[in-house]
Amino acid sequence: MKDMTESYVTExxxxxxxxxxxxxxITLRFGGVEAIKDISxxxxxxxIRAIIGPNGAGKSSMLNVISxxxxxxxxxxxxxxxxxxxxxxxxxxxQGIARTFQNIALFEGMTVxxxxxxxxxxxxxxxxxxxxxxxxxxxxxETENREKVERVIDFLEIQAIRKTPVGRLPYGLKKRVxxxxxxxxxxxxxxxxxxxxxMNVEEKEDMSRFILDVNDEFGTTxxxxxxxxxxxxxxxxxxxxxxxxxxxxDGTPDDVRNNQAxxxxxxxxxxxx
Amino acid sequence: MLYREAGxxxxxxxxxxxxxxxxxxxxRYWVVLAVAFLVVPFFITDYTANALLLPFLIYSIAAIxxxxxxxxxxxxxxxxxxxxxxxxYACYKLMxxxxxxxxxxHVILAGGITAAVGTAFGLPSLRIKGFYLxxxxxxxxxxxxxxxxxxxxxxxxxxxxxxxxxxxxVLGVAVTGPNTPAWASYLVCLVFVTACALIxxxxxxxxxxxxxxxxxDMDIAAEIIGVNPLKAKLTAFAVSSFFVGISGALFFxxxxxAVEVGEAFGINKSFxxxxxxIIGGLGSIFGAxxxxxxxxxxxxVLKLIGVDLLGWPTDLVAHFQLVIVxxxxxxxxxxxxxxxxxxxxxxxxxxxxxxxPH
Numbered sequence: 001m002k003d004m005t006e007s008y009v010t011e012x013x014x015x016x017x018x019x020x021x022x023x024x025x026i027t028l029r030f031g032g033v034e035a036i037k038d039i040s041x042x043x044x045x046x047x048i049r050a051i052i053g054p055n056g057a058g059k060s061s062m063l064n065v066i067s068x069x070x071x072x073x074x075x076x077x078x079x080x081x082x083x084x085x086x087x088x089x090x091x092x093x094x095q096g097i098a099r100t101f102q103n104i105a106l107f108e109g110m111t112v113x114x115x116x117x118x119x120x121x122x123x124x125x126x127x128x129x130x131x132x133x134x135x136x137x138x139x140x141x142e143t144e145n146r147e148k149v150e151r152v153i154d155f156l157e158i159q160a161i162r163k164t165p166v167g168r169l170p171y172g173l174k175k176r177v178x179x180x181x182x183x184x185x186x187x188x189x190x191x192x193x194x195x196x197x198x199m200n201v202e203e204k205e206d207m208s209r210f211i212l213d214v215n216d217e218f219g220t221t222x223x224x225x226x227x228x229x230x231x232x233x234x235x236x237x238x239x240x241x242x243x244x245x246x247x248x249x250d251g252t253p254d255d256v257r258n259n260q261a262x263x264x265x266x267x268x269x270x271x272x273x
Numbered sequence: 274m275l276y277r278e279a280g281x282x283x284x285x286x287x288x289x290x291x292x293x294x295x296x297x298x299x300x301r302y303w304v305v306l307a308v309a310f311l312v313v314p315f316f317i318t319d320y321t322a323n324a325l326l327l328p329f330l331i332y333s334i335a336a337i338x339x340x341x342x343x344x345x346x347x348x349x350x351x352x353x354x355x356x357x358x359x360x361x362y363a364c365y366k367l368m369x370x371x372x373x374x375x376x377x378x379h380v381i382l383a384g385g386i387t388a389a390v391g392t393a394f395g396l397p398s399l400r401i402k403g404f405y406l407x408x409x410x411x412x413x414x415x416x417x418x419x420x421x422x423x424x425x426x427x428x429x430x431x432x433x434x435x436x437x438x439x440x441x442x443v444l445g446v447a448v449t450g451p452n453t454p455a456w457a458s459y460l461v462c463l464v465f466v467t468a469c470a471l472i473x474x475x476x477x478x479x480x481x482x483x484x485x486x487x488x489x490d491m492d493i494a495a496e497i498i499g500v501n502p503l504k505a506k507l508t509a510f511a512v513s514s515f516f517v518g519i520s521g522a523l524f525f526x527x528x529x530x531a532v533e534v535g536e537a538f539g540i541n542k543s544f545x546x547x548x549x550x551i552i553g554g555l556g557s558i559f560g561a562x563x564x565x566x567x568x569x570x571x572x573x574v575l576k577l578i579g580v581d582l583l584g585w586p587t588d589l590v591a592h593f594q595l596v597i598v599x600x601x602x603x604x605x606x607x608x609x610x611x612x613x614x615x616x617x618x619x620x621x622x623x624x625x626x627x628x629x630p631h
Contacts, residue, residue: 105494106490133475150286
């Protein structure tokens with residue numbers, strides 16, 4: 001893939017730009033266990049990048065490295081052409097990286113609206129005193145954030161549940177609310193950790209449509225982990241395949257599908273049918 | 274049918290995010306305020322003020338403060354009594370050092386000093402959670418009480434070890450000291466309660482409140498959307514201690530007048546305020562009021578029924594009170610962790626449709 005340094009236009013007319021996030025020789029150890037072994041790959045502006053691999057391959061650890069939860073022992077993370085210093089997760093979030101979790105991580109005690117509004121916290125600049133009297137900048141910001149959040153709510157078609165406490169929602173809707181919270185932050189890079197796990201076919205179709213629409217309409221770069229091969233092959237522009245912490249394949253869905261190492265490690269079973 | 278929201282439409286986000294989105298609630302709120310400010314002062318007696326109204330108002334402020342920390346930000350604190358003592362002693366030192374400055378300013382400054390102390394004791398919350406944090410705040414409680422007992426500078430080297438509130442006036446009317454009319458002390462407390470409740474409500478419905486609740490519900494997810502946990506927890510400690518400090522200052526200066534720290538601000542006080550927010554409702558401003566009203570009224574009502582009506586001995590009734598509070602705590606923790614506020618919310622939901630089942 002090294003030759004693809006120029007931006008190009010995909011078959012469906014989206015422009016894929018320069019490298020946005022570049023992971024160089026990342027190694028992550030937990031004690032004696034090497035969860036990630038010397039992995040390098042990049043994510044380019046505007047693309048949908050899938051990370052696949054069997055259970056325990058280190059996919060989620062990779063996302064946790066990107067979002068700052070884990071600090072790799074070796075390797076560098078380059079973001080927008082600059083080497084990223086060691087950062088806390090909330091600092092990563094402020095750089096424009098949002099994510100969802102494999103097990104839904106919503107704020108159960110708050111309403112859907114409040115949950116999504118938390119995605120706008122980075123854009124709140126008014127001080128504590130202004131917020132205490134709820135006048136001027138604080139009130140203006142609240143309204144602006146609400147407008148932005150309402151656009152996301154419209155986009156994901158969850159208008160009817162905006163005042164419902166999150167704890168009462170069914171699983172599929174919770175996943176959608178979590179996506180909404182990440183989208184409300186206006187991310188440049190959106191990390192989705194198994195966005196379709198545990199969903200039925202219909203919900204998967206909805207979620208796939210939302211992912212494509214987010215990428216298409218907002219131009220958001222997306223990196224996703226997913227086990228449903230049909231979804232991965234349909235959605236993504238490029239795929240990274242991991243196994244036992246190592247990268248065993250990287251390329252377009254077709255490249256990966258025909259890569260013998262990948263077939264052996266992972267897709268072999270799927271190819272039998 | 275008693276409770277209508279049909280036809281109450283919002284056309285702006287400002288209108289939708291106001292404190293009382295339903296018109297009926299708004300009118301009731303104004304009626305309550307009008308009665309509290311314009312009617313009650315004319316009928317207040319020394320007994321109703323000292324037994325019911327003043328403790329209710331002052332504990333409400335403390336309960337709002339603790340509710341911000343425990344109910345909204347999820348940081349359990351057993352140091353409320355100690356922080357109230359900080360407010361009281363700060364107010365006392367300010368009153369005696371600067372006699373010419375208005376007492377209301379002293380009370381607010383006492384809140385500010387308590388906020389600083391509370392933030393310092395909140396620092397461990399960055400490393401420890403839950404039970405362990407509760408124990409750390411318990412240490413703050415004992416340390417602060419010991420400090421105010423031990424260092425005689427805090428009580429101006431008085432022989433009794435007590436602090437006494439000198440007489441201070443607002444607009445020519447005494448609000449502290451023995452010559453204070455009941456209505457004056459009531460109005461001072463009422464003004465502070467109203468202001469504190471408004472500020473607490475504004476903070477909790479806005480961006481800061483969402484940070485606190487995000488930290489409470491899931492700190493990892495809060496961090497990933499850009500909440501700095503250090504800042505969120507410390508602001509919660511600061512705001513909470515500010516309110517608790519104000520309540521301590523009022524408790525000493527306006528309500529009791531003379532205070533011995535171990536007696537007035539001991540560990541019992543910490544638990545009393547904690548019980549208030551558990552019974553009233555964690556994470557609700559209304560719950561703070563409900564819990565304070567309940568625990569202030571309970572002994573008075575029990576005494577009326579037990580001693581005056583049934584003729585039981587006073588100590589028996591006093592013990593009964595402990596039993597009842599204990600049972601209630603268990604009941605609420607098991608059955609309704611969101612307390613009276615949640616019961617009130619459910620009642621409202623039922624009333625929307627009453628008398629129809631659907």
